[in-house]
Ligand code: CP
């Protein structure tokens with residue numbers, strides 16, 4: 001059975017090989033890092049998402065785009081989606097993935113981060129890091145001659161947000177002008193969603209309990225971007241108000257990896273922020289439910305919503321692979337190896 005996303009996918013207005021955003025991004029992002037969504041311009045965010053749609057529609061065209069490229073994943077935290085989406089992504093474009101489990105040996109403990117970078121860059125073409133400290137990723141990026149990608153830090157989860165807005169475009173045709181609501185902890189996922197939503201012209205409303213609002217620097221940055229793109233970023237402590245007429249309601253766990261010691265304290269604080277059928281009833285009639293996963297069933301979201309007809313969580317999970325393939329293609333100069341982008345080689 002074709003997925004709902006497959007059935008509803010819209011054809012791009014301009015062929016991707018002639019798309020100004022993609023051509024500009026291919027030139028500017030080659031060899032760059034992705035530590036934060038704020039490393040990208042609005043055009044670059046649009047380019048990654050547009051290329052993600054094309055990779056999804058035409059995977060065979062990209063089969064050899066990254067032939068023999070080597071990617072290392074060094075993860076201090078558990079992962080299902082991010083790891084497998086990167087591994088399948090590069091494997092289906094001719095490259096190879098090497099996974100290094102850092103869960104019992106955080107980066108920087110055995111050896112200085114700069115020294116890790118100066119070794120690893122001699123063997124591989126790209127480093128994908130999942131860390132506790134965001135500074136671990138930025139320090140690796142400063143010291144590495146190959147691109148470094150943030151696969152989740154305590155501060156941001158940019159690959160997640162790119163796939164999520166690709167999923168929204170697939171569902172609604174465009175992200176511009178959508179009312180996007182995030183309910184829950186003002187965490188890493190929330191930060192990247194705020195920046196990405198603002199970059200793509202979506203109105204972003206964030207409802208968190210007092211004391212759990214997103215980082216002020218992210219809020220300021222997202223509002224600056226939103227002003228340029230004619231949209232808004234609003235914060236509230238009222239989930240009902242934030243959900244009113246939303247095109248999408250998104251939530252994440254209230255206890256992120258590394259915060260497990262706060263579980264007992266947080267549970268009652270976040271209870272009024274649960275996404276349940278009553279909250280979903282406030283959304284627009286065609287509104288969708290989103291979650292980065294893994295979900296704590298019947299904690300931040302009820303089974304009825306997670307498994308219900310408005311849920312697009314598994315389309316989001318699938319699109320992690322397509323969006324990450326697009327990102328790798330741009331950072332690793334893969335497009336000139338695709339026949340329709342041969343103009344980039346001349
Ligand atoms: N959403 C997400 O990043 O999932 P994983 O933690 O399984 O990679």
Ligand code: NVA
Pocket residue numbers: 152187188189252253255256257292293294
């Ligand atoms: N906020 C969650 C996201 C998991 C994909 C965490 O950091 O654990």
